[in-house]
Amino acid sequence: MPLHKIIHINETTTAYFWYITEDVTSLFRAVSLKDTSLFRLEGMKSEEHQRGFLAVRMLLQHLGYTDYDLTYDEAGKPHLSDGKHISISHSHEFSCICISDELMGIDLEKLKEKTLKIAPRFMEVKHLENLPTSEQIEKATVIWGVKESIFKIKNEKGISFPEHIFEDEFSFSDGKCSAELHFNNQIEKFNIQFYKVEDYIFVCAFPNN
Template identity: 65%
Template sequence: MPLLKIIELNQNTQLLVWKIAESFDELFNSVALKEVSLARLESMKSESHQKGFLSVRRLLATAGYTDFDLYYDEFGKPHLKDNKHISISHSHAFSVIALSDEIIGVDLEQLKEKTLKIAPRFMDIAHLENLSDENRLRKATVVWGIKEGVFKIKNEKGISFPDHIFEHDFDLKDQKCTAELRFNNRVEYFDILFDFIEDYVFVCAFEKK
């Protein structure tokens, strides 16, 4: 399947979405990989992860890049050689990349009951009060995505989702909110955008200016 959609999150940021319908061979034969990427691909035990990895390279091509333009730092964070900011996520049937002039962290999550069951471990469950079962699941999944997005931006050892990253309460219909990182005697603020695609949610975190 071709690119599903391109979403303009703001004047500086695009989110590109790929729905994975191809076989491994179709994806593999459609991209060129540098040696380190090929080795990483071959080390993956799950075909789902392999297809996510390859579909991200298809998204790069859609945006005018190749695998040779992408590299990872010592913490595993992706970068582009032209200094455009990039964040990557994939989950089962979908892959996304976010490209921005701003520092960004993107996360893609499937709606799963397990997320709601473990919600007390990572969020303020008061934020789930007075919601339908469906919206409790959707909101808990957004909150998990918020924490993943903030962590991708900061990527510092020792950051804990429940102890250091805090979502401000929000309505799902607003598709945006704010969050804080309280870590190492500092408080940093983030703007959050989110939306749903089928039974998935994507969340984009931006460092607040």
């Protein structure tokens, strides 16, 4: 299936979503991959991961890029050849890329009860008090996405979701919140925007310099 959704986050930041209905073979035939990407693809044991990986390349092609325009640094962070910032996420039936003139990080997560069950491992559960279960799942998923998005921006070993990344109180209906990273004797602030896309939560974080 072609492009499913576009979200214009701000004037210079846009997210693109691919709803993956194709099988691995169809996606593979539709994209051109450099040798390092072929090697990565062959090393993936899960067909879901292979489809997600290839759907990202479909999105790149849709936007006039190719796999050859995408490189990864030693820490595994993606970069585009034209100098624009890119962040990538995929979850189950969706792949997403976000392209911006600004540094940012994204995360896409499917809404599921498991996130609520493991919430005490990565967040302060007081944020979920007095909410019905469905809203607890949504909010916990946003908070996971906040932490994952910030981690993608910083990409430093040793960052712990519960010990170093703290989200301010927010309501799901706000669509935005703020968060802080307390790490290496520094406090860094981030602005967060989040969206519900079908039964997924999409989060985008920006450093608040």
